[in-house]
Amino acid sequence: MRFLLNFKSFMKAWRDYPLETNKTLAERYIVQELIGEGSYGLIYKCTDRISGSSVAVKQARPSKGSRAENFLKREADILKTVGHPQIPEYIDLFKDKNGAYLVMSFLHGDTFEDLIFDQGKRLTEEDCVRYTLDLLDLVEHIHQKGLVHLDLRIPNVFIHDGRLYLIDFGLARKIGEPPPRERPPGMGFPFIRSSSGRFKTAEIQTDLFDIGHFMLFLLYSSFEPDDSPSSKANDRIWQEELDLSDELRQILERLLELRKPYAGIHHLKEDLLRLRRLHDEYGESTES
Numbered sequence: 001m002r003f004l005l006n007f008k009s010f011m012k013a014w015r016d017y018p019l020e021t022n023k024t025l026a027e028r029y030i031v032q033e034l035i036g037e038g039s040y041g042l043i044y045k046c047t048d049r050i051s052g053s054s055v056a057v058k059q060a061r062p063s064k065g066s067r068a069e070n071f072l073k074r075e076a077d078i079l080k081t082v083g084h085p086q087i088p089e090y091i092d093l094f095k096d097k098n099g100a101y102l103v104m105s106f107l108h109g110d111t112f113e114d115l116i117f118d119q120g121k122r123l124t125e126e127d128c129v130r131y132t133l134d135l136l137d138l139v140e141h142i143h144q145k146g147l148v149h150l151d152l153r154i155p156n157v158f159i160h161d162g163r164l165y166l167i168d169f170g171l172a173r174k175i176g177e178p179p180p181r182e183r184p185p186g187m188g189f190p191f192i193r194s195s196s197g198r199f200k201t202a203e204i205q206t207d208l209f210d211i212g213h214f215m216l217f218l219l220y221s222s223f224e225p226d227d228s229p230s231s232k233a234n235d236r237i238w239q240e241e242l243d244l245s246d247e248l249r250q251i252l253e254r255l256l257e258l259r260k261p262y263a264g265i266h267h268l269k270e271d272l273l274r275l276r277r278l279h280d281e282y283g284e285s286t287e288s
């Protein structure tokens with residue numbers, strides 16, 4: 001049994017072995033480097049021989065077969081629909097003997113995951129409100145197109161020159177659309193449940209709930225845990241651990257459905273704008 005498991009994981013790693021640098025795909029895209037590995041895709045920075053620009057090419061993981069290809073096609077359709085300067089632009093979709101590829105515009109910058117976990121950036125409440133308002137502009141645009149993103153997490157939000165960009169539309173669906181019959185490749189049952197313990201339904205509220213989690217990650221970047229032996233740190237909940245204004249705590253509780261949830265982005269935006277005005281009167285951010 002052990003041998004079989006080892007053999008299976010060896011075969012998987014072999015099939016998903018990244019493409020070589022300088023390989024040309026579809027006679028057009030020259031591989032520069034592997035820049036990311038997700039559950040269903042390998043992402044390369046390539047040079048487009050026609051435009052001369054850098055592009056991001058997502059290869060459906062060969063080991064995940066047609067499931068990964070279907071998710072890639074869905075992502076391509078969604079990118080064609082959303083069209084926004086802060087969302088990668090759809091360029092091409094093609095197949096070769098190694099599987100299917102989605103080509104999109106290349107984003108410069110860092111993800112919020114890089115910023116917080118690799119670069120140790122500490123963000124204040126003011127930063128969190130400001131960035132969330134920027135993210136809401138993008139999410140509102142997606143909702144107006146009749147779609148929900150359903151994967152609003154720190155590794156999927158980029159920042160470059162102070163501007164936010166959103167990637168990874170592999171799980172996005174039309175508002176109200178039932179979950180796809182195929183489970184996202186590489187992801188088990190817990191994944192398709194939201195953090196609140198229910199299935200990720202294609203509703204605006206699911207994105208709002210995820211935005212609540214996104215904000216908590218930003219806020220925890222400046223949290224100093226109390227490591228002293230007498231500390232009761234393990235028993236504390238985020239409302240006790242984080243030093244937040246009452247206004248922000250209430251906003252988060254509504255996003256995380258601990259009190260009456262927001263019906264849509266509009267009221268959330270109003271509350272955050274009101275809080276930003278208060279910060280402008282009294283506060284400072286790390287950027288200032």
Ligand SMILES: Nc1ncnc2c1ncn2[C@@H]1O[C@H](COP(=O)(O)OP(=O)(O)OP(=O)(O)O)[C@@H](O)[C@H]1O
Binds near residue numbers: 042108111
């Ligand atoms: N358009 C892009 N420009 C630059 N980098 C990108 C782009 N798209 C993806 N990446 C890089 O590749 C990584 C993985 O991309 P993405 O999240 O879309 O893959 P995935 O297979 O859907 O992953 P996941 O398992 O997290 O859903 C990103 O975190 C980012 O570093």
